[in-house]
Amino acid sequence: MSFAKSLRCRECHREYPLAAIHVCEFCFGPLEAAYDYDAIRRNTTRESIASGPASLWRYKNLLPCDAGAAVDIGAGFTPLIRAKNLGKALGLNDLYIKNDTVNPTWSFKDRVVAVASTRARELGYEKLACASTGNLANSVSAHAAAAGMDAVVFIPHDLEAGKVLGSSIYGPTLVKVRGNYDAVNRLCAELAGSYNWAFVNVNVRPYYSEGSKTLGFEVAEQLGWRAPDHCVVPIASGSLFVKIRKGFDELAKIGLIDPPRTRMSGAQATGCSPVAVAWEEGSMNFRPQRPNTIARSLAIGNPADGYYSLVQLRDTNGACGNVSDEEIVAGMTLLAETEGIFGETAAGVTVASLKQLAERGRIGPDELTVAFITGAGFKTAEAVAEALKPPLEVDASMESFEQAYEALQKAEVPA
Amino acid sequence: MALKRVRFTFPEEMIKEPVIYRMGHEFQVVTNVRMADVDEHTGWVVLEIDGDPEEIERSLVWAQSRGVRVDPVVGDIVEG
Numbered sequence: 484m485s486f487a488k489s490l491r492c493r494e495c496h497r498e499y500p501l502a503a504i505h506v507c508e509f510c511f512g513p514l515e516a517a518y519d520y521d522a523i524r525r526n527t528t529r530e531s532i533a534s535g536p537a538s539l540w541r542y543k544n545l546l547p548c549d550a551g552a553a554v555d556i557g558a559g560f561t562p563l564i565r566a567k568n569l570g571k572a573l574g575l576n577d578l579y580i581k582n583d584t585v586n587p588t589w590s591f592k593d594r595v596v597a598v599a600s601t602r603a604r605e606l607g608y609e610k611l612a613c614a615s616t617g618n619l620a621n622s623v624s625a626h627a628a629a630a631g632m633d634a635v636v637f638i639p640h641d642l643e644a645g646k647v648l649g650s651s652i653y654g655p656t657l658v659k660v661r662g663n664y665d666a667v668n669r670l671c672a673e674l675a676g677s678y679n680w681a682f683v684n685v686n687v688r689p690y691y692s693e694g695s696k697t698l699g700f701e702v703a704e705q706l707g708w709r710a711p712d713h714c715v716v717p718i719a720s721g722s723l724f725v726k727i728r729k730g731f732d733e734l735a736k737i738g739l740i741d742p743p744r745t746r747m748s749g750a751q752a753t754g755c756s757p758v759a760v761a762w763e764e765g766s767m768n769f770r771p772q773r774p775n776t777i778a779r780s781l782a783i784g785n786p787a788d789g790y791y792s793l794v795q796l797r798d799t800n801g802a803c804g805n806v807s808d809e810e811i812v813a814g815m816t817l818l819a820e821t822e823g824i825f826g827e828t829a830a831g832v833t834v835a836s837l838k839q840l841a842e843r844g845r846i847g848p849d850e851l852t853v854a855f856i857t858g859a860g861f862k863t864a865e866a867v868a869e870a871l872k873p874p875l876e877v878d879a880s881m882e883s884f885e886q887a888y889e890a891l892q893k894a895e896v897p898a
Numbered sequence: 899m900a901l902k903r904v905r906f907t908f909p910e911e912m913i914k915e916p917v918i919y920r921m922g923h924e925f926q927v928v929t930n931v932r933m934a935d936v937d938e939h940t941g942w943v944v945l946e947i948d949g950d951p952e953e954i955e956r957s958l959v960w961a962q963s964r965g966v967r968v969d970p971v972v973g974d975i976v977e978g
Contacts, residue, residue: 505972506971506972510932510933511903511932511933511944511971513972592977592978613977614975614976614977615976615977615978616976616977616978617978618977618978619977619978637976639976664976667976668969668970668974668975668976669970671975671976672970672972672975675975682975684975684977685972685975688972719977719978720973720974720977764939766937766939766940768935768937768940768941768942770907770909770940771907771967771969779978780978781978782978783973783974783976783977783978784974785905785969785973785974786973786974787972787973787974788973789973829978858978
C-alpha cells in the first residue's frame with residue numbers, strides 16, 4: 484500500500500485523484516503527489532528503513548505506489564563516498580560524492596523510472612513510453628522488459644550508436660525521429676496527448692519525479708541521519724534538483740532528521756543554461772534556449788521545473804555553476820583521476836561547477852558538501868576520448884618497453 | 899475544431915508588439931490567455947488556441963516567423 488492520498492497542484496493547491504494526469508486544469512501548474520504524513524510518521528522509523536532492501540524501495544512509505552508490486556531491477560541505495568582527493572584539489576574539506584553511476588542502467592533515471600513504471604502498471608497501462616537522448620531511454624527499456632510491458636522509445640535520429648544500443652538490447656520499439664531538437668520535442672508532446680500510453684515524464688510525471696527524492700533520503704541516511712550543509716546538483720528539467728531537497732524536508736516532517744538548512748546549488752553547461760543565466764541576471768523568468776552542448780543528458784532548453792529551481796536557489800541561498808564544454812571535459816577527468824569514478828558529461832558539469840563555486844567562495848571550505856554524479860562515463864566516452872593521453876605502444880621486448888617508458892618519464896618531468 | 903495549449907516566449911524586442919491580437923485577426927482562431935508574466939526584458943504567455951487544427955498550425959508558424967518561441971506548455975518532453 485501507499486500513503487499517497489492525492490495529486491495536488493503546486494501552484495493553486497487544487498486536489499486531484501491519483502490518476503495519470505500531470506497538469507492542473509485551472510492554472511496549468513504541475514501536479515505533485517500529496518501524502519498522509521501523520522500515517523507515514525506512525526509507520527516509519529530509522530530502524531524500519533534500515534531493515535528494508537538495499538534499494539530505493541527501503542523508502543516505500545514515502546513513494547506514491549505500492550512497493551509490494553514494484554518493478555524492481557535494483558535501482559538506488561548507491562554509494563556515498565568521502566571524496567578526500569577531489570576535496571583537496573578543490574579546497575573543500577568535507578566533500579562527498581553520491582555515486583549514481585552504479586544503478587542498473589548506469590544513471591539516476593532508474594530511480595524515477597522504477598517508480599513511474601510501478602505506478603503505470605498499477606494504473607493498468609501496458610505500454611511505457613518516453614522521448615530521450617540516452618539515459619531515460621535506457622532505463623525505460625530495461626524496466627519495461629522486467630515488468631513484461633511494451634516500451635516505445637523515441638530518440639533523435641542522430642543519436643550516437645552506443646546510446647541506441649544501450650536501449651535496443653532490452654527489446655523496445657525504438658523510433659528514430661528525423662528533425663531538429665524542437666521538432667522532436669513538438670512531435671513527442673503531440674504523441675503524449677494522442678496515445679493512451681504511460682509517457683513516464685509526461686502523464687505519469689507526478690509519480691516519476693518522486694523517484695528522485697530517494698537520492699535525498701539515501702544521502703541523509705548514509706550521513707547518519709542528517710542533511711548535508713550544501714548540495715551541488717546538475718539541472719536539466721530541474722526536477723532532480725528540487726526533489727532532492729524535498730527528500731530532506733520529508734524526512735524532517737516525519738521526524739527522522741532535524742529540519743534541514745541545506746543550501747542547494749545547481750550546475751549547468753553554458754550551451755544549455757536557462758536557469759544559470761536567469762540566476763546570474765537576478766530574474767525568476769528563464770528564457771528557453773536551443774541546446775548546444777556536449778552534456779546532452781542536461782540539454783533541456785525549456786525546463787519544466789526551471790522556475791521552481793530558481794525559487795529553490797533563492798530560498799536556500801544557493802548558487803548556480805555555468806561551465807563550458809572544455810571545463811566539462813576537465814571535470815570528467817578530474818573526477819576520474821582523483822576518485823576513480825568515470826562519470827558522464829553531466830558529471831563533468833557537476834564537478835566543474837563545484838570547482839567554479841568553490842573558487843568564487845560560494846561553497847564554504849568546511850561545509851559538508853555532497854556532489855551528485857548522475858550517470859556513467861561510458862555513455863559519453865567520445866566526449867573525453869581526445870583529451871586523454873594515448874597508451875604506450877611497444878614491441879614484445881624488454882628493450883622496447885624500457886625505451887618507451889624512459890621517454891615517457893622524461894616527457895612527464897616538469898620543466 | 900481543436901484546442902491547443904502552448905507557451906509563447908517573447909524576446910525583448912517583441913515585448914511591445916500585439917502579437918496575440920494580430921494572430922486572432924489574421925487567422926480563424928480564438929485565443930485565450932491563461933497565464934502570463936511579462937517584464938521589460940522578456941515575457942511568457944500560456945495560451946489556449948481554439949480552431950481548425952490546420953489553422954492553429956498556420957497561426958503558430960506565423961507567430962514563430964515573427965520571432966516568438968512556441969513550446970509545449972509542460973516544458974520539454976525530450977529528456978537526457
